[in-house]
Amino acid sequence: MVAMGGGEEFPQRGKSDRELLLFTAPHKEGDVDQIVAEIQKEFTNLDVEFVQPGSDGKTQVPKELYQRANYLTTFTWLPPNASEVPDLKFIQFLSAGVNHIANHPIYTDSKIPLLSANGVHGPQIAEWVVMMYLVHNHKYVALYEQQKQKLWKPETGKDVTDSPGKTVGILGYGSIGRQVARVAKAMGMNVLAYTASPRPTPESRRDDGFIVPGTGDPDGSFPSAWYSGLDKESLHEFLKQKIDLLVLAVPLTKTTTHFLSAAEFEVLNQSNPAGTYVVNISRGPVIDQPQLVKALNEKLIGGAALDVTDPEPLPKDDPLWDTPNVLITPHISGSTSAYSTRATQVLQENLRRLRDGKKLINEVDRDKGY
Structure with missing residues (x-):
């Protein structure tokens, strides 16, 4: 002491x-x-x-x-x-x-x-989110595996997807979501915001919390559209917007537990058959994890990056570890x-x-x- x-x-x-x-x-x-x-x-x-x-x-x-x-x-x-x-x-x-x-x-x-x-947490978690999105889009995992094998195969890194014109949907537009929006806008992406309650006025869209200087979206000007609600109908309307990168940044409550489940992955697939990339930096139970595994195996979504799981630590025999197109880190994005x-x-x-x-x-x- x-x-x-x-x-x-x-x-x-x-x-x-x-x-x-x-x-x-x-x-x-x-x-x-x-x-x-x-x-x-x-x-x-x-x-x-x-x-x-x-x-x-x-x-x-x-x-x-x-x-x-x-x-x-x-x-x-x-x-x-x-x-x-x-x-x-x-x-x-x-x-x-x-x-x-x-x-x-x-x-x-x-x-x-x-x-x-x-x-x-905004700056470091936003960097983690974008890092994972770029790792996926630019096929870096496969390229790194080639490096370890001392292989030179340029074709592996071709036909990558870049960000301009893509849409990021931020489910929970708090301090973390706002910094994700700032970085995404710099990359040329369209930003959609989702909040629990409506934010119809400029004043209601302001961030009145703690803001690391030079970061975030203090006046709520980055999103091109705002969505809201805690019911599944409102959520589905948001998910229908052909989202390329879906960032989960909501608090864990009774309402948000399994907020994304089988029906939501179907909506994402129908609106974006090319595959939405799902990133969860909130809490593991916000996603129905067995349904996430199923969605990844059936290619209903393009992939997932998870800094949180259900439970934590993730057991060694959990099928999520071996599911294709998933990146997992041990709840460290806020460090x-x-x-x-x-x-x-x-x-x-x-x-x-x-x-x-x-x-x-x-x-x-x-x-x-x-």
């Missing part, structure tokens, strides 16, 4: 009017020090405490420490319930979603604001050396907003689940 901010290692409640920011997320020495120093310079009444996971990977936070906390930054660790943290003003998660704690008493039985790190810095900047912004009486960014709607 590293104590920052001076004073006792565990200042006791009632002995000080200073506030406490508690970090329980794994971090490397130096990766957030600059941002934390900026926070402490701006909030002079704030102590900061770091609690690192033990060698077993579990986080053990002393009760006397978390009971005094005013702000908590975490990936997964939470106090037992809200009564144990009477002074907690918000919880800043370092993950894009909070479905992993949806059954915890803090989620179900409290009104403590839960804030996600939505917005920090970047800049992650901790960006996520702590979200925390910094929310501290400012709470102080200034403004609306917090990325606050989770418990009823919606995101």
Whole structure:
């Protein structure tokens, strides 16, 4: 444990009017020090405490420490319930979603604001999406296999598909989808956006969350058309638009579980017989995985790139591993050396907003689940 901010290692409640920011997320020495120093310079009444996971990977936070906390930054660790943290003003998660704690008493039985790190993943995940799409379209897997065999066969890399004039359909037009749109537009692609609720006005299409400078689609100007709805009829209308690249970037909820299944793969095939390329960077259960395997085997879609599966880790005997035209990575598309810095900047912004009486960014709607 590293104590920052001076004073006792565990200042006791009632002995000080200073506030406490508690970090329980794994971090490397130096990766957030600059941002934390900026926070402490701006909030002079704030102590900061770091609690690192033990060698077993579990986080053990002393009760006397978390009971005094005013702000908590975490990936997964939470106090037992809200009564144990009477002074907690918000919880800043370092993950894009909070479905992993949806059954915890803090989620179900409290009104403590839960804030996600939505917005920090856009650049790196968009690059992963485009990388996989280009690997598929330019037949790089086959070319790499030739390299390993020291074969020179130019015909393998001919008749590739490039991007201008193609259509990317982004199912879930949040921060990740918006950065995919920015890169796709630069490649000459047409962008279609799909959201849970209608976005009929310019104001409703704005991104009010955290945005990495120079990225995304802050004013929602990239899509040529917007679609919306949580019913299958609305989804099918979107999928009928001859989509070449379909990017799944929706949160996992009861409604979006198996959002893509047999009927949806049939719609994609009918609208684009050449084969839609499906990319999932949301959560594995958003796709009905056995039906995905069937769609790939029957060539109803052109291929799939999956950074998430159902379940995770994907068992070695799962048929998905050996399904043709699928690329699988172990849930790493959101990784970047800049992650901790960006996520702590979200925390910094929310501290400012709470102080200034403004609306917090990325606050989770418990009823919606995101």
